[in-house]
Amino acid sequence: MDVNETAPPSDARAVVLVIDADKSFVKTCRQALEGEGYKIIVSPSGKQGLEAAKAEAPGVVLLDWKAADPSDIAGFDLLDELVDVNSDIVPVVATADATVDAAVEAMKMGVFDFLSKPVSPEKLLETVRQAVGISEMQREAETKEEKADKYDLLLEGLDVLGEAYSIGLEKRQFLDDLARLENVAKSNAASRGEAKTREEAIAEIHDDLLDADAIMWNYDFQKNALIQILLDVQEKFRWLPRHILNWISGRLNIPLKDILVIANFYEAFSTEPRGRHTIQVCTGTACHVRGATETLTRVSAALGIQPGETDAKQRFTLETVHCLGCCALAPVVQIGSQYYRDPSQSQLAKLINSLEGAGGAEEATTGKEA
Numbered sequence: 264m265d266v267n268e269t270a271p272p273s274d275a276r277a278v279v280l281v282i283d284a285d286k287s288f289v290k291t292c293r294q295a296l297e298g299e300g301y302k303i304i305v306s307p308s309g310k311q312g313l314e315a316a317k318a319e320a321p322g323v324v325l326l327d328w329k330a331a332d333p334s335d336i337a338g339f340d341l342l343d344e345l346v347d348v349n350s351d352i353v354p355v356v357a358t359a360d361a362t363v364d365a366a367v368e369a370m371k372m373g374v375f376d377f378l379s380k381p382v383s384p385e386k387l388l389e390t391v392r393q394a395v396g397i398s399e400m401q402r403e404a405e406t407k408e409e410k411a412d413k414y415d416l417l418l419e420g421l422d423v424l425g426e427a428y429s430i431g432l433e434k435r436q437f438l439d440d441l442a443r444l445e446n447v448a449k450s451n452a453a454s455r456g457e458a459k460t461r462e463e464a465i466a467e468i469h470d471d472l473l474d475a476d477a478i479m480w481n482y483d484f485q486k487n488a489l490i491q492i493l494l495d496v497q498e499k500f501r502w503l504p505r506h507i508l509n510w511i512s513g514r515l516n517i518p519l520k521d522i523l524v525i526a527n528f529y530e531a532f533s534t535e536p537r538g539r540h541t542i543q544v545c546t547g548t549a550c551h552v553r554g555a556t557e558t559l560t561r562v563s564a565a566l567g568i569q570p571g572e573t574d575a576k577q578r579f580t581l582e583t584v585h586c587l588g589c590c591a592l593a594p595v596v597q598i599g600s601q602y603y604r605d606p607s608q609s610q611l612a613k614l615i616n617s618l619e620g621a622g623g624a625e626e627a628t629t630g631k632e633a
Contacts, residue, residue: 277395280304280321282312282341284331288357288380292325295384296391309336309344316348322398323391328358328365342372351401353394357382444468447506454536454575468506474499475507479514486515490525493532501577502533538573538580540618542566543597546583549590558594558605559583565611579615 277300281292284307293303304319306312309330316324324345330337336344345352354374358365361379369377375394378386427437448464459467478495482488489511496507503526512519526532544550544559563569566579573580589595589602596603598614606614 278302278304278319278321278323279391279395280306280312280315280319280324282306282309282315282324282326283357284308285327285380288327288382291382291384291387295388299388299392301391301395308332309341312341313344313348316345316352320349321352322402323394324352324354325357325391326354328356328369329360339368339372342369342374346373351398353398353401355390355394357387444472444506451504451506471500471504471507472510475510476514479511484514486517489515489517489522490529493522493526497532501537501539502535504536505534508534536573536577538578540578540598541580541582543582543584543587544570545585545587545589545593545595545597547586547590547593550593550595553593554605555594558596561606561608561611562596565608565615579618 279292279296279301281289281303283289283305289305292305297303304315304321306315309326312324312326313336315321326337326341326345328338330341342354345354355376355378356366356369356374357378357380359380361377366377375397376390378390424434424437427434445461445465448468449459449461451468452459452464475496478492478499481495482492492511492515493503496503496511500507508522508526509519511517512522523534526534542562544555544562546555546559550558559570563581566574566581568574568579568581570581570583584597587595587597587602592602592604594605596606598618603610603614
């Protein structure tokens with residue numbers, strides 16, 4: 264579409280948002296534009312205009328460079344906010360405070376035209392027609408780009424399907440495997456109480472499998488490196504997720520049952536989710552006689568989990584151990600590499616908050632540190 268054409272907009276309800284408290288200018292806008300089929304939305308302030316832009320999705324916004332209320336959003340700030348709301352908006356400035364410097368800066372920010380008030384109805388209509396033409400071209404270009412993305416994706420899908428056939432994988436099996444991974448992705452997010460979109464859940468499991476591949480690549484995908492691979496996976500994920508074990512099984516051509524035997528045999532491995540922070544309460548003889556049972560009860564209450572459990576968001580794992588080698592300080596709690604002597608309920612609350620706030624047990628120093 265030629266932006267200089269004078270035909271009415273293709274959409275008889277094309278929306279023009281006017282952000283201006285100048286009643287005279289608003290009246291000019293209505294007289295010049297409504298008769299040509301434009302829908303005029305008026306907001307007397309920048310704040311109200313932003314809300315209207317979100318609700319009405321206008322193609323063009325007419326705004327004054329300066330706000331009537333100094334506390335209102337105007338000028339560069341209002342332009343930035345409008346672009347954040349919708350990058351398709353074509354802004355036009357109409358102001359009684361027009362300067363060359365302001366016009367230059369506005370044009371740099373993407374303003375289509377910088378008009379000096381008062382604006383004649385003819386000039387206003389011509390400018391809006393041209394701005395709407397640009398808005399329509401932008402939207403058409405984005406629609407074409409979306410279609411291109413879709414068909415490009417179909418072409419990529421054909422390539423992948425062809426590769427699947429080349430290695431003897433039937434389409435049904437291939438699609439079933441993809442569906443299984445998608446279900447695992449959604450299940451993993453749900454188990455942690457996270458509200459993720461399908462795209463986010465799939466991206467997360469995609470990254471997990473790439474991480475597993477990177478670990479196996481370090482060992483040239485050798486079967487005899489399985490234990491070391493599992494150790495690296497344990498370090499990376501804090502446990503051995505089932506979907507990762509399935510992936511390793513397929514990559515290394517090792518039966519999953521054989522991998523599970525190893526994973527369940529060694530204490531270094533965990534096939535259950537573990538938290539970002541492990542909290543250990545010593546229940547050895549010295550600690551027991553000095554009140555370890557009460558300490559464990561306090562820690563369990565503070566975390567909201569029982570010994571051997573991990574909280575739903577996988578932040579904390581609570582364990583009991585027979586000895587931490589700090590008998591003289593009994594009863595003892597270990598968090599990361601730090602030891603704490605019989606922390607009180609309030610001290611535990613501060614510790615837990617500092618762990619999540621600081622991002623690591625090594626940075627938590629609140630409490631009776633040994």
